[in-house]
Amino acid sequence: MNVFDWLFRRDQSHARDDVRQALGRIVAVAPQVRLANRYEQRLAPAVGKTIDHARELVAALSAPRDAAPDAWASDPYLRAKFATPDDIVHVIGESHEVRGWFDDNIAADHAFAVLGATLVERGVLVAALEGGALRTDVARTAVSFDDKRMRFCSETDEALRHELVQRIVEQFALEAMSRVGAKEARRDALQEYRALLTARMQMLGRRGAGMSSLIASTDLAGDATRLQRDFEENEAALASLGSLADAIEMQIQTIIELLDEPSALISLTERTLCLNQMNLLMEARCDEPHADIAIQLARLPTQPPQTRAVEIVRIARRDVPPAGAAFAEAARMII
Incomplete structure (x- = not known):
């Protein structure tokens, strides 16, 4: 066996491992899928397609950046996203995942995480x-990065990117189950409405029983016709959702449909912002001091869908504030 055959077989083995791991995550989200006939063979091709797409997106993320307070003054990217060096410490301290990872990895000096904003x-x-005159009402666009969060810690950049690929597959399963849940909620609503229509038809029948029809002031025949029409429409809507026995098949089909078209749900685009020191957008060619900041915007398949600026950062243990610092800050603000 030459080296190319060995590399090819190794890549195939890694791909199979990734698919198996992804299938495990899908089953954890949607355990009933395991009851579907040949679920692994049916899911695997679509899972592989999503993994390939996710790898392309994750590979397009920039190299890790040190999220360090002492780098804030010299790093225009950090200055654009964080108002002050203390803001970096605050965001790190708010991340339970960062704290938990360092607690579980006592010997580690650094962690890699995803910064989203x-x-x-x-x-x-x-x-x-x-025009040589000072004006106080010049319209500009101010840029800020809100709701900053650090998530998904790993020991290395490579391990984090692998975890992100699996997280993307997991998110697709969550989205599929959300859609299935919406269908089931509609089924429940239609069944409740059917029960209501049945009760109304029974009441209408009682109103027309015996001699009561001689004194009824409403058009019983017209009411019965409308109720029957509503009942038939409700039954047709229920039938279109399939029987309860089809629920498992509906779950796996919904997952396959989403995984088979991954680019329709998640994408990554790059945008370059020309910012001055006040985080105001500038013209590409201007005399004022500025920096070109390339950010990557991820459109995520969440509920509701979101677009977040994302990047991989490296965090030093020494920059994680003491566990009580966040509580002390909160108490100070309240007082």
């Missing part, structure tokens, strides 16, 4: 020179 752009009026 919401890009916010808002119009502002600022003072600026225009």
Whole structure:
């Protein structure tokens, strides 16, 4: 066996391992899928397609950046996302995953995590020179990064990227179960409505029984016709959802449909922001000091769908604040 055959077989083995791991995560989210006929063979091709797409997205993420307070002054990326060096410490301290990972890995000096934030752009009026004159009402766009969170810790960049691929597959399963749940909720609502219609038809029948029809002031025949029409429409809607026995098949089919078209749900785009030191958007060619910040925006298949600025960061243990610091800060603000 030459080295190329060995590498090819190794890659195939890794791919099979990734698919098996992804199937395990799907089953953890949707355990009833295991009851479907040949569920592994049916899911595997679509899982492989999503894994390939997820790998491309994860590989496109930039190299890790040190999320260190002492790097804030010299790193325009950190200055764009964090208002002050203390803001970096605050976001690190708020992450239970970062704290938990360091607690579980006593010998580790660094951890790799995903920093996610919401890009916010808002119009502002600022003072600026225009045509040699100072104006105080110049319209500009201010940029900020809100709701900053650090998640998914790993020991190495490679391990984190592998975990992200699996997390993407897991998110697709969650989205599939959300859609299945919506169908089941509709089924429950239709069944409740059917019970209500049945009760109304029984009441209508009682109103027309014996001699009561001689004194009824309403059009019983018209009411019965409308109720029958509503009942038939409700039954047709229930039939379109399938029987309860089809629920497992509906789950696996929904998962396969989503996994088979991964790019329709999750994508990654890059955008370059030309920012001055006040985080105001500038023209690409301007005399004022500025920095070009390339950010990656991930469209995520969450409920509701979100777009987040994401990047991989490296966190030093020494920059994790003491466990009581967050509580002390909260108490100080309350007082």
